[in-house]
Amino acid sequence: MQQSMDFPGGRVALTSKMKFIFESSEQRIPCYRVLDDDGYPISSSGFEQVSREIAVKMYSGMVTLRNMDTIFYEAQRQGRISFYVTSFGEEAIGVASAAALSPDDIVLPQYREPGVLLWRGFTLQEFAHQCFGNKADYGKGRQMPIHYGSNKHNYFTISSPIATQLPQAVGVAYSLKMDKKDACVVTYMGDGSTSEGDFHASLNFAAVMEAPVVFICRNNGWAISTPVSEQFRSDGVVVKGQAYGIRSIRIDGNDALAVYTAIRVAREMAISEQRPILVEALTYRVGHHSTSDDSTKYRPIEEIEHWKTAQNPLARFRKWVQRNGWWSDEDESELHENVRKQLLHAIQVAEKTEKPQLSDMFTDVYDQVPSNLSEQERLLRETIKKHPQDYPSDVPI
Template sequence: MGFYLSKSRTVMHNLKPKLGSLGVMFHQSSGIASFYHHQESQSGLIKNLGAGSCNRPTLFTIWRSEHFKAEKQLDCKQNCGGPQVLNFPGGNVKFTSELDFLPEGLEERVHCYRILDENGQLTSSNFVQISDELAVRMYTYMAMLQTMDTIFYEAQRQGRISFYVTAIGEEAINIASAAALQLDDPVFPQYRESGVLLWRGFTLQEFANQCFGNKNDNCKGRQMPAHYGSVKHNYFTVASTVATQVPHAVGAAYSLKMDRINACSITYFGDGGTSTGDFHAALNFAAVMEAPVIFFCRNNGWAISTPVGDQFRSDGIVVRGQAYGVHSIRVDGNDALAIYSAVRAARQMAITEQRPVLIEALTYRGGHHTTSDDSTRYRSAEEIEWWRVAQCPVSRFRKWLEKEGWWNSDAETELRASLRKQVLHAIQVAEQVEKPPVADIFTDVYDAPPSNLHEQETTLVEAIEKHPKEYPPNFSC
């Protein structure tokens, strides 16, 4: 909102006693506070780790831009930069006599931040140092996620669960980003971030309960398998609809800002999600309102069967953040150290400077999109195998641990055997637990259920009683 002020200065003089703090703000700033500010120097994210809070003007005021004041505009056209500069809302714009269109892209693609190469060798010292304890814990959870995905996928193929989504090839994105966050940071996932929830303490048994939809499932069997959610772990429930969680994360971030909570929200999405209107609306809203949110894009090359080359012509996703005025970085998504460093720096930037940050992680979806997909129909088996073996983030991180002397083959054998045993046990237990009662389908929405829901419940109970063989034996009414 802005006020159009006439040339008469007596207007503000008469309004000032009625404006209270806004009048004082106006007087102290000698005009309406400018919403726009000069962009800071383009230094790397890691170098900003120690940066202090930003002193940019707050947005909690209707006095957002001195450019709403016509007299100021006219004065600046005459005195602020001469005839070669236009003082336009948003900042000064220089004139040129060259008929020069902006190119469709940069001559060179945006560089990708990396610390570990494919052999687990350090390529730089510009990363956040982590302890051996944290490094081993991160690797343990990466291996746990890998094991859980492998066995749950097999369980689906055996017909024991109806659906599953793996994060094969994206274990570093899951665990390393989760390790760089705090529990106070709300997570708005897509459907390939189960490792984030795993890191936060959601147990293997809870994962199995959800996939089997038994009565111990905290979603009460109402969600598709692998569509997890947990209030306790500040992890919003997964929705199959693409990118709808992105604007939700921005709204949550803005509420954190208004409540002055020392946290930020983070939302995960794939390259396909950036082709939706929700992504663009969310990015623009976050940039304009300066919401402390991290946009984390898993650019894994494929939106189900659509390659990135068929989605956009620009240089990936990182340049889209820049176009909206959002600090952005491209990271090697198969490098756990790079992911951890980038997310930790982005979190500090989002909180201390109260601004959004976009991370594009280049990785590869090593498995099928879901168990309903056969990715060999649109990409070669050789391509998949090369990425799964040569670029495996779990193997890369393990090699680094071994070079540091923090891991060895004996520890690996023991860990893998233990994890497999734990996952199999969780599945066996979940499989034996009865399903939630049918009545749970109709609860938790209305305080007093309407008549049409009662009719639907009655019809469903009659169908179960009439065709008992069509339903599980432990499916109670």
Template sequence: WSSMSKFGSLLQRTWRLARGCSQTVRSFASISDIAVHPNIGRFSSELDLQFISRFDEPFLTFRVMDENGSILDPSLEPDISKEKCQRMYKTMVELNVTDSILYQAQRQGRLSFYMTNYGEEATHIGSAAALEEEDVVFGQYREAGVLLWRGFSLQEMCDQCVGNRDDSNKGRMMPVHYGSKRHNFHTISSPLATQLPQAAGAAYAMKLQGRQACVVCYFGDGAASEGDFHGALNFASTLDCPVIFFCRNNGYAISTPIREQYRGDGIAVRGVSYNIRTARCDGNDVWAVHKVMDEARKIAVSQKVPVLIEAMTYRGGNHSTSDDATRYRGNEEVSSWKLSNNPLARMRMFMERKNWWDEQQETELRESARTAIVQALDRAEKKKLPPIHELFTDVYEEVPPSLREQEQALLEHLKEFGAHYPTVS
């Protein structure tokens, strides 16, 4: 009873306070204009309950030229010089030939690992050619063509894959994990999708600095199934970060086809759900990729907002040298794509129609590219390996005692078993 009496007194005091306050009545202008929370604006309403799982209209794919290299609409004719067009094609071929040589080198035991870019050359060069040097790139592991376009040499590429003394990573990363501060290209990281939130953060910093540039983040459809993808898009959207998310949807997340990886209309619709401007393009059409990247950059730089691009392409080779794609897809499927939708063939036919390319130029280009990459690989293999002490550098400004102990233990181990390891200094 004592507790009840105290509770009654509390109610009486509360009532006396309430009588001195003005009464607030919440009303709605109409049933179609309802604000459910002061921080999230207004929503439209209806009287019919619906659970929506898809939109009636599919997300359309932007194209400029067909599979035969013909421009589909005269208004879409690329406004580009013969010199730039030839440079784009030469870089695509150079990437293709490089893949062939380095893939074979791995099979011969000269490299520990490699990943080809077969079938996706247009996504690299078409997008890279629309960017400016000051734009910052975060890649995944299949964007070597972007670096080649920016001036990364075949020698630098081979040095990294071999892991010699001239490797910018000092032999501490797997092959194809390129990086170049000189070319505004962040070093590739093995864990999937980690570059996405990093790119959003870099773009936010760029915005705060007032720089007239943007960040471009490349990733695959498999990475879009990681949580980092959603976190990155949400950060970029809410903070208005000038970042372009470029998804290479090549149909497979290693061995998982997209029909088993997700439901819904691809990756593009996810951008719209985060209120991000989004476009889908034919990733094997170099001019479609170039156009959409050019427009996306204008939006990102001028309006300081994110953009999402989904480029529909196809992975023509194995996921990596550790993969055997014949275990999960047939040769007929691969051959069909190579014959009917090859980005190199489409680009070449476009150039031949304009009398910008011929068979002799093609032969000379492929021979020179092959010679250049073979010579670069030979030089890379002859270079010394990085010094052992580099295993412990570039992490702490002052090396802690724990790492010094590990280094000493390693040196003692090499004194006893050094004959079993490659020659190091």
């Protein structure tokens, strides 16, 4: 007769048989997909019906993002901006997940989620101003390029250190819970973030506090030059949720409809059931990690080309949109041409816009600037006057 006993945390069955839990199951957790490689819906996938308006906006956003990445990457290579990070191969995750959210949902991103901002109405000119760090940049030039942020769009400013946004996201979600808001928090990370302590602390924090937060992990195969095989021995990221008591799902991150459907359901569960959800989106980072990286030094070019062509998220979604009669080759050409013109104009404007005032380096942290910062500003101004040849002439003093 099986017996059980109450222990801290709940009732546990007792057994006289010693049995270790195996480190992993024989079969990997399956990956939810809606569209096959040729863009045909898979039978019984039960995907969320998408209107023509939403579908076209999703596809247009993905195309716009790819064009933006191409042109800003070239601008960095020309020395016009100092740094850039692309989303090549991962466009579906940011755009499609944003389409599944409410504008009231709060986003704490990593650095490959400009698609979320695009969806929410952040303009190409605003992207350009931030990358050029001029006085129209909301961060007043104090952040690296691509570290976007927008209060208007409920999009927290990106920070470079990996995974720091995760515990913050849980705290924000708990505040929504306390205020009984009809919204959730969505936070993004790469697979490399799951190797940080903040990831594990955040999952435990969210589970215990029952915070309405959706964790979206872009498992793109590479944390800079470290492959996932050298990061963890578990079956990817999705299984980590169960260990913390979090409902989880693995999805095809290159399938825009699968991302849209899964995030719509995850959001609903997070809000209605007041619980965290972990989503592992399997994808591939086609581009270099950043403009400071050369990924051909640590992975074969053939591998990159395979994912660039055979598993292209834009190509797959375009086939589905076209089969529905919502898109044409003419629409495609017109979109590329218009976006390119807008981007080139935005860059020209951003380049000609003045840099922020020097005093902006010392403001916006304290209500009243403390004496040590005032002293630093005084010393900086004296140094600039003494050595003007060593400082940019276009920075307003």
